[in-house]
Amino acid sequence: MSVSIVLFTSDLRVHDHPPLRAALRASSEVVPLFVRDTGIASAGYAAPNREAFLADCLGDLDTALRACGGRLVVRSGDVADAVAGVAAETGADAVHMAGGVSAYAQRREERLRNVLEGQGRRLVVHDSVVTAVAPGAVTPASSDHFAVFTPYFRHWSEQRLRDVLAAPRAIRVPDGVATEGTPSRARVSGTSPGLAAGGERAGRKQLTAWLRRGVAGYEDGHDDLPGDATSRLSPHLHFGTLSPVELVHRARGAGGPGADAFVRQLAWRDFHHQVLAARPAAAAHDYRTRHDRWRSERAAARDIEAWREGRTGYPVIDAAMRQLSHEGWMHNRGRLLTASFLTKTLYVDWRVGARHFLDLLVDGDIANNQLNWQWMAGTGTDSRPNRVLNPVTQAKRYDPDGAYVRRWVPELAGLAGAAVHEPWKQPGPERAKYAYPDPIVELAEGLERFRRARGLD
DNA sequence: GCTTATTTACT
DNA sequence: GTAAATAAG
Numbered sequence: 001m002s003v004s005i006v007l008f009t010s011d012l013r014v015h016d017h018p019p020l021r022a023a024l025r026a027s028s029e030v031v032p033l034f035v036r037d038t039g040i041a042s043a044g045y046a047a048p049n050r051e052a053f054l055a056d057c058l059g060d061l062d063t064a065l066r067a068c069g070g071r072l073v074v075r076s077g078d079v080a081d082a083v084a085g086v087a088a089e090t091g092a093d094a095v096h097m098a099g100g101v102s103a104y105a106q107r108r109e110e111r112l113r114n115v116l117e118g119q120g121r122r123l124v125v126h127d128s129v130v131t132a133v134a135p136g137a138v139t140p141a142s143s144d145h146f147a148v149f150t151p152y153f154r155h156w157s158e159q160r161l162r163d164v165l166a167a168p169r170a171i172r173v174p175d176g177v178a179t180e181g182t183p184s185r186a187r188v189s190g191t192s193p194g195l196a197a198g199g200e201r202a203g204r205k206q207l208t209a210w211l212r213r214g215v216a217g218y219e220d221g222h223d224d225l226p227g228d229a230t231s232r233l234s235p236h237l238h239f240g241t242l243s244p245v246e247l248v249h250r251a252r253g254a255g256g257p258g259a260d261a262f263v264r265q266l267a268w269r270d271f272h273h274q275v276l277a278a279r280p281a282a283a284a285h286d287y288r289t290r291h292d293r294w295r296s297e298r299a300a301a302r303d304i305e306a307w308r309e310g311r312t313g314y315p316v317i318d319a320a321m322r323q324l325s326h327e328g329w330m331h332n333r334g335r336l337l338t339a340s341f342l343t344k345t346l347y348v349d350w351r352v353g354a355r356h357f358l359d360l361l362v363d364g365d366i367a368n369n370q371l372n373w374q375w376m377a378g379t380g381t382d383s384r385p386n387r388v389l390n391p392v393t394q395a396k397r398y399d400p401d402g403a404y405v406r407r408w409v410p411e412l413a414g415l416a417g418a419a420v421h422e423p424w425k426q427p428g429p430e431r432a433k434y435a436y437p438d439p440i441v442e443l444a445e446g447l448e449r450f451r452r453a454r455g456l457d
Numbered sequence: 458g459c460t461t462a463t464t465t466a467c468t
Numbered sequence: 469g470t471a472a473a474t475a476a477g
Contacts, residue, residue, distance in 0.1 A: 140471080147471060148470080148472065382470095383471070386469095
């Protein structure tokens with residue numbers, strides 16, 4: 001008669017869950033445990049949209065566990081203390097959990113290992129739960145991680161992934177383990193009105209629909225802003241309600257150029273995770289400095305505010321920023337454009353933008369968010385420091401009829417076609433009809449400031 | 458075998 | 469411009 005604990009973190013599912021399977025194999029009784037980590041709030045990482053989505057996920061996980069005779073135990077507090085407490089109460093001899101990559105996750109794992117080993121218990125950390133290919137599983141000859149995507153992707157693609165694990169059929173939880181119960185989404189305030197629903201069942205339904213109907217058009221459609229033809233699976237990947245290993249297997253099974261392009265995006269996710277695992281400081285500091293002297297937040301306060309609120313006077317930027325606040329999610333092309341605009345055109349520190357995204361994005365993820373921001377800011381792994389995206393050119397390319405802008409910027413709904421991307425070109429009397437701001441900065445002016453600051457010519 | 462130049466490709 | 473692969477020492 002032995003007891004194991006499964007500590008759920010960013011893996012809120014029962015399908016394809018190596019820690020859960022390992023615990024069930026090792027022990028006759030298992031405690032599925034989630035700790036509402038008070039440290040996340042004090043680290044400034046908590047956000048209402050993710051709190052609400054998390055509540056859905058925990059409720060659904062509890063339901064799935066109950067369906068096979070178990071339940072989810074929820075506690076609050078410091079993770080190491082809470083887990084040690086449950087371990088002492090139940091006499092568990094091992095704790096199984098997924099490996100994480102952030103500095104926070106690495107610290108958490110270390111503290112947990114110390115406290116458990118002090119009690120004579122084991123911590124077992126499992127790979128390929130949060131990513132398909134584990135960080136460090138492939139490395140170049142001269143470094144502990146890849147800094148260029150293309151060679152990483154070649155190696156990543158050659159990795160043999162483990163088989164997908166079935167959901168458990170039966171779970172016995174020891175009697176009398178106290179739980180706080182799962183939180184309610186309804187009690188989270190300050191969420192985006194159009195926030196998606198969380199939970200493994202919702203994620204699996206979405207995945208099936210995506211593979212059946214969406215993925216085939218992904219290669220052609222992924223950058224089409226109004227078409228909205230991306231998978232929207234990012235929140236489920238962030239909370240682990242879907243398994244990246246299973247996604248890769250099933251997408252490869254679907255086949256075709258759309259599936260290949262989609263799998264490539266999943267590899268980008270793993271790429272950023274392996275960078276952060278090796279360089280956890282990159283969440284807060286330049287991966288490779290360009291010696292920027294960003295405009296101070298004080299000096300740029302009005303520009304930053306306009307950017308956050310979606311009133312920069314560049315319609316596609318404002319549309320994307322409003323989509324973010326309304327849905328807690330933004331189209332990937334919008335993320336690139338708004339990040340380029342903040343860091344290059346306004347020359348504001350990428351950390352300011354990354355912070356705002358983390359405050360709102362339901363899929364807000366330290367590895368992907370921080371490193372993609374750095375990628376766009378030119379301080380990351382990318383080797384092109386002077387890449388600047390022109391919001392007008394890009395808008396005409398990826399929103400040729402202006403439908404995306406009109407959807408999110410109703411003030412401009414009266415402007416037909418691509419004219420909506422340049423409202424300042426309307427003749428004076430026409431323009432007065434639209435309660436929409438003039439551009440807060442000239443593109444050429446911003447570009448010049450940026451190039452001067454970077455010493456580019 | 459190991460270090461150092463050259464080539465290649467780059468969301 | 470730069471990282472990785474390859475060729476050369």
